[in-house]
Amino acid sequence: MSTHYRGRFAPSPTGPLHFGSLVSALASYLDAKKHHGDWIVRIEDVDGTRCKTLFSEQILNTLNSYQLFSDETVRVQSNHTETYEHYLSILKTQERVFPCNCTRQSLSKYQGFHPHQCNSTINEPHSWRLKASDIIYSYHDPIQGKLTFVEDLKNTCPILKRKDDYFSYQLAVVVDDHQQSITHLVRGADLIDTTAQQLHLYSLFGWNAPNLCHIPLITNNMGEKISKQNHAKPIINGDLPTLLRALYYLKIDLDAVTTISQALNLAIQSWEPNKLKGIQHLRLEEQDHYFI
Numbered sequence: 494m495s496t497h498y499r500g501r502f503a504p505s506p507t508g509p510l511h512f513g514s515l516v517s518a519l520a521s522y523l524d525a526k527k528h529h530g531d532w533i534v535r536i537e538d539v540d541g542t543r544c545k546t547l548f549s550e551q552i553l554n555t556l557n558s559y560q561l562f563s564d565e566t567v568r569v570q571s572n573h574t575e576t577y578e579h580y581l582s583i584l585k586t587q588e589r590v591f592p593c594n595c596t597r598q599s600l601s602k603y604q605g606f607h608p609h610q611c612n613s614t615i616n617e618p619h620s621w622r623l624k625a626s627d628i629i630y631s632y633h634d635p636i637q638g639k640l641t642f643v644e645d646l647k648n649t650c651p652i653l654k655r656k657d658d659y660f661s662y663q664l665a666v667v668v669d670d671h672q673q674s675i676t677h678l679v680r681g682a683d684l685i686d687t688t689a690q691q692l693h694l695y696s697l698f699g700w701n702a703p704n705l706c707h708i709p710l711i712t713n714n715m716g717e718k719i720s721k722q723n724h725a726k727p728i729i730n731g732d733l734p735t736l737l738r739a740l741y742y743l744k745i746d747l748d749a750v751t752t753i754s755q756a757l758n759l760a761i762q763s764w765e766p767n768k769l770k771g772i773q774h775l776r777l778e779e780q781d782h783y784f785i
């Protein structure tokens with residue numbers, strides 16, 4: 494793997510950028526720039542039923558308005574389906590995946606998880622699922638400490654390609670991070686749940702996994718992630734006070750700054766993931782409730 498730091502921010506364009514996503518974008522940007530690395534933006538729009546081009550444009554405009562510029566051309570996942578098909582075919586040859594005709598209804602008796610096998614065929618509409626595994630993955634997260642995934646691969650078989658032909662985030666994210674030579678992922682703690690499956694895919698393809706770091710998730714008073722699903726508002730473009738509040742949740746307190754570029758430069762110097770050690774959730778403070 495390349496030793497030159499390459500980080501990325503990979504939003505799914507299911508809505509405009511909200512406060513929680515700005516915090517994630519900043520964390521990945523600051524970490525990359527602190528290491529004199531590249532920071533790359535990728536649009537994760539494999540789910541054609543939920544993602545919209547309009548939101549991709551809005552997200553990129555908002556990032557630019559905060560002077561968060563991708564160091565390379567923005568990669569758009571929906572332009573790379575042939576690549577995902579190629580890597581899925583490798584897993585088919587290795588017999589690591591199986592076709593599945595199960596429906597949400599037929600899986601309800603397993604609480605939505607998928608049992609190890611099913612009697613599905615490729616003669617009916619089917620998805621492709623990754624086989625379960627007993628392997629236990631573990632890694633050291635600079636913020637969350639040592640994470641060990643004991644049950645994650647045993648109890649379910651994630652979909653890699655859906656019945657409606659869309660590829661899943663799990664396959665696309667691993668293929669893209671590998672193809673783009675990403676060395677460091679800095680992302681929200683909600684994605685810890687996806688990590689074991691991604692480490693497993695890296696291992697099946699024989700690739701080195703990037704270094705992983707999960708920042709605290711910004712939540713509302715109910716402890717829920719600020720997200721489009723619970724109506725987080727779009728943030729205002731290029732707004733210094735918004736930027737300063739987002740930095741505050743990354744334990745960077747700046748006063749007396751007058752421009753966005755000044756704030757970013759100082760934030761790069763002040764960024765210290767250690768200050769967030771052990772924190773998985775950060776509740777939005779009362780004064781910031783206008784972001785949701």
Ligand code: GLU
Nearest residue numbers: 503504505537666680684
């Ligand atoms: N596209 C994912 C999301 O918006 C993030 C993927 C990642 O950082 O691994 O939640």
